[in-house]
Amino acid sequence: MREQPLCVHCARSGRVQLATVVDHADGNAMNNERSNLQPLCASCHASKTAREDGGFGNPRR
Template sequence: MIEIALKKFCQKVGCSKLTEDKYCEDHKHQEQQYDRERGTAAQRGYDAKWRKARARYIRAHPLCKSCFEAGLVIAATVVDHIIPHRGNVVLFWDEKNWQGLCAPCHSRKTAKEDGGFGNGSMV
């Protein structure tokens, strides 16, 4: 059986080239650069201490805030930083800056803030 990978548009804003990966050959270096600059989850503060704090927060705030505000009862699975901390340790650990979200709501919020889905602020 022959498998054929479906092509999709390059994720670089404004690029209309089709690719099997996230980026076309012209923009593939951008993903690699982003990964290098971003660092690992542990380097960004998401270590054992964070995992414990996250679990405690989810137990205390079990519902997705965005869904709840829309009249839905959906479990929170992610602790989101309301204001992106961008490496600011004080903001990272400030629980007043945390909210419980479900994964889809967190993905939408992050994409909107970071420029995903064609919003234009990604590299």
């Protein structure tokens, strides 16, 4: 986040928001390759998580 402090999802929508979470872009928490990590704000991270696996701690549907 030091290198890219803004939320990449917000930036795509023309918004400027500080990132607070480093997200695994492919959803695989075991894939810690630098290219798989992206900075997100808490809101975008929560939305992405809910969209991809039904929310924090819930099994994928």
